Amino acid sequence: MSLTVALSKGKLLPGTEALFRRAGLPYPDGEGRKLVVEAGSLRFLFVKDMDVPTYVEYGVADCGVAGRDVLLETGADVLEPLDLRFGHCRLAVASPAGSGFAPDRAATTRVASKYAKVAAAHFLGRGLAVEVVRLAGSVEIAPGLGLADCVVDVVETGRTLAENGLEVVETVAESSARLIVNRASFHARREEVQHLLETLRRAAQ
Amino acid sequence: MNGTHRLAQVPPGVQCFVGEEARRRRRVEEAVVSVFEGWDYEEIIPPLFDYADVFAGEALAPRTYSFVGRDGSVLALRPDFTSLLAKIAAGRLRDRKAPLRLYYSGEVVRYEPVKAGRQSELHQMGLEHLGGEARAADAEVLAIAAECLERLSVREWVLALGHVGVFNGLVEGASLDGERLEALRERVESKDPAGARAALEGAKLPAAAAAALERLPTLAGGTSVLDDAARAFAFCPPAAQAVEELRAVAEALGTAGLADRLAVDLAEVRGLDYYTGLVFRLFARGLGFEVGGGGRYDTLLARFGRPLPAVGFMLGLDRLALLLERQGRALEAAPAPPVVVRGGTLGPALAEARAKRASGARVRFGDGGEP
Numbered sequence: 168m169s170l171t172v173a174l175s176k177g178k179l180l181p182g183t184e185a186l187f188r189r190a191g192l193p194y195p196d197g198e199g200r201k202l203v204v205e206a207g208s209l210r211f212l213f214v215k216d217m218d219v220p221t222y223v224e225y226g227v228a229d230c231g232v233a234g235r236d237v238l239l240e241t242g243a244d245v246l247e248p249l250d251l252r253f254g255h256c257r258l259a260v261a262s263p264a265g266s267g268f269a270p271d272r273a274a275t276t277r278v279a280s281k282y283a284k285v286a287a288a289h290f291l292g293r294g295l296a297v298e299v300v301r302l303a304g305s306v307e308i309a310p311g312l313g314l315a316d317c318v319v320d321v322v323e324t325g326r327t328l329a330e331n332g333l334e335v336v337e338t339v340a341e342s343s344a345r346l347i348v349n350r351a352s353f354h355a356r357r358e359e360v361q362h363l364l365e366t367l368r369r370a371a372q
Numbered sequence: 373m374n375g376t377h378r379l380a381q382v383p384p385g386v387q388c389f390v391g392e393e394a395r396r397r398r399r400v401e402e403a404v405v406s407v408f409e410g411w412d413y414e415e416i417i418p419p420l421f422d423y424a425d426v427f428a429g430e431a432l433a434p435r436t437y438s439f440v441g442r443d444g445s446v447l448a449l450r451p452d453f454t455s456l457l458a459k460i461a462a463g464r465l466r467d468r469k470a471p472l473r474l475y476y477s478g479e480v481v482r483y484e485p486v487k488a489g490r491q492s493e494l495h496q497m498g499l500e501h502l503g504g505e506a507r508a509a510d511a512e513v514l515a516i517a518a519e520c521l522e523r524l525s526v527r528e529w530v531l532a533l534g535h536v537g538v539f540n541g542l543v544e545g546a547s548l549d550g551e552r553l554e555a556l557r558e559r560v561e562s563k564d565p566a567g568a569r570a571a572l573e574g575a576k577l578p579a580a581a582a583a584a585l586e587r588l589p590t591l592a593g594g595t596s597v598l599d600d601a602a603r604a605f606a607f608c609p610p611a612a613q614a615v616e617e618l619r620a621v622a623e624a625l626g627t628a629g630l631a632d633r634l635a636v637d638l639a640e641v642r643g644l645d646y647y648t649g650l651v652f653r654l655f656a657r658g659l660g661f662e663v664g665g666g667g668r669y670d671t672l673l674a675r676f677g678r679p680l681p682a683v684g685f686m687l688g689l690d691r692l693a694l695l696l697e698r699q700g701r702a703l704e705a706a707p708a709p710p711v712v713v714r715g716g717t718l719g720p721a722l723a724e725a726r727a728k729r730a731s732g733a734r735v736r737f738g739d740g741g742e743p
Contacts, residue, residue, distance in 0.1 A: 226660015
C-alpha cells in the first residue's frame with residue numbers, strides 16, 4: 168500500500184507542488200476537484216490547512232506538509248523532521264497605525280485572530296489578560312470596526328495590513344512549510360517514510 | 373432537540389462498551405493476562421483512589437482528578453498504576469524479597485482532551501518488574517511485551533527502543549535554564565533538528581554537545597542507529613553508556629528472535645518524568661499512535677522508602693482492540709445462537725431452562741420482547 172500524504176489546499180499548495188516536482192516525486196496532474204488522488208506510489212489528500220496536522224496525528228495520512236504557524240495553533244502531536252524552506256511568513260501582533268497600542272495599560276486586551284491558541288498563549292505568557300475573538304478570516308478589519316484592539320495574524324509582505332490601516336507591533340513566531348510525519352508511521356513504515364524524507368531533503372536544499 | 377433527553381447525555385471522555393465490543397475487549401484482556409501469568413507475574417488489584425501525593429509528578433499532576441476526602445485529606449482517582457504499585461511494593465509488600473513481578477489490568481482516569489486514541493477513562497494492562505538485575509529485567513519485560521502482540525497475532529508491529537540517558541547525558545552540565553531545556557526537549561521529541569539548533573541559539577555549551585544535540589533528533593531508525601550514536605556521543609561518557617545499555621538489550625532481543633521487530637529511537641524523550649533509563653514504545657501498522665510502552669524507573673521506589681530499580685510497561689486495551697479491528701483480526705467466532713425456552717407454565721419452563729443450562733447450552737428464557 169502506498170504512503171498517504173496530506174496537503175493543504177491553501178497558500179502552501181503551489182510551493183508544495185513545485186517541491187514535489189523538483190524532487191521527482193509523483194504528484195497528481197490536473198485532477199480537478201477530487202480531494203483524494205492516487206499518483207504513482209503516493210496517495211494525496213487535499214484538505215484545509217488547519218486540518219493537515221489532524222490527518223497526520225491520527226495516522227489517516229502518514230505524512231503531510233503544514234506551516235509552522237498551523238502546527239503551533241493546532242498543537243498536533245506529530246514529528247517535524249524537515250523544514251521545507253518555502254512558505255516563509257510570520258505570526259505577528261498588529262494594531263491600528265498610530266493608535267499607541269499599549270496592552271500593559273489595558274485590564275484586558277481584545278485580540279481578533281484565526282490563531283486563537285497562539286494569540287492567547289502569547290499574551291498570557293507575558294502576564295497580560297486577554298480576550299480572544301476567534302474569527303475564520305478577514306481578521307484585519309476587526310480593530311477598525313471596534314471588534315478588537317489588535318490582531319494576531321500571518322504577515323508575509325505586510326501589504327494587507329497596511330491597506331487596512333494596521334502596523335506590526337511585534338513578531339510572535341516565524342513560520343515556514345514543514346514536512347510532518349505520524350509518530351507510528353515513522354517506525355511502522357520506516358523505509359518508505361525515510362525515502363520520502365531524504366528525497367524531499369535533497370530537493371529542499 | 374428531537375429524540376434527546378437531558379439525562380441521557382454523556383460527559384465527554386467516557387466510554388461504554390456493548391455486546392460484541394465488550395466481548396472483544398474481554399478476549400484481548402484474557403490473552404494479555406495469560407501472557408503475564410505465563411511469565412510468572414502476580415496479579416495486583418490496587419485501589420481506585422489513593423492520597424493525591426502518591427501520584428505526585430509534574431507530568432501527571434495536571435491530568436489527575438483529585439478531590440477532598442471527608443477528613444480533609446486530598447485524594448485522587450488513579451491516573452496511573454506504576455506509582456500505586458511502587459507504593460504497595462514499598463509498603464504492604466516490603467518484606468517480600470526482590471525481584472517482585474507484579475501485573476495489573478484496570479482503568480485509570482485522566483483529564484485528557486479526547487483525541488487521537490485518548491479518552492478520560494483508559495483501560496491499561498501492564499506489569500512492573502521491581503528489583504533484580506537491570507539488563508536481564510529489561511530484556512524480560514520487552515520479551516513479554518512482544519509476546520503479547522504475538523499472542524494477539526498483530527501484524528507489522530515495531531518495538532522502538534530509546535534511552536533517556538542519552539538526552540540527559542548530553543544536556544548534563546550544559547547549565548541550560550529550565551525554559552530553554554523544555555524548548556529543546558520539545559523540539560527533540562518532534563525530531564526537528566533545525567528547531568533543536570534554534571532552541572540552543574545563544575546558550576553557553578561546548579560545541580561538541582551542541583552538535584550532538586542537533587544530531588539527536590535524526591537518530592531514529594533501524595538498530596544501525598546505535599553505531600551512529602556510539603560514534604556521535606563518544607565524547608560524552610553518560611550518553612555513550614546509555615547507548616551501550618541499549619545495544620546490550622537490542623542484541624539479547626535479536627538473539628531471542630526479535631531482530632526484525634526492533635527499531636531505535638533516541639529522540640524519544642517523551643513520557644512520564646519518572647523514567648531513568650530504557651524507554652520503549654510499540655507501534656503497529658494501521659494505528660496512528662502507540663499501542664503501549666514503558667521503561668526503566670530506578671528512583672521512583674525510593675520516594676516510598678524502598679529504593680529498588682524497576683522496569684515496566686503497559687498496553688492500552690482500547691488501542692489494542694482498535695488495532696485488531698483495523699487489521700481484520702477476529703479473535704473468535706461469535707457465540708452460537710441461544711436455545712429459546714418458553715412454555716405455558718412458568719415452573720416447568722424454568723426447570724427445562726435449568727436442565728439445558730446444566731448441559732452447557734446457551735439459553736434464552738422467554739422471548740424477552742419489550743411489552
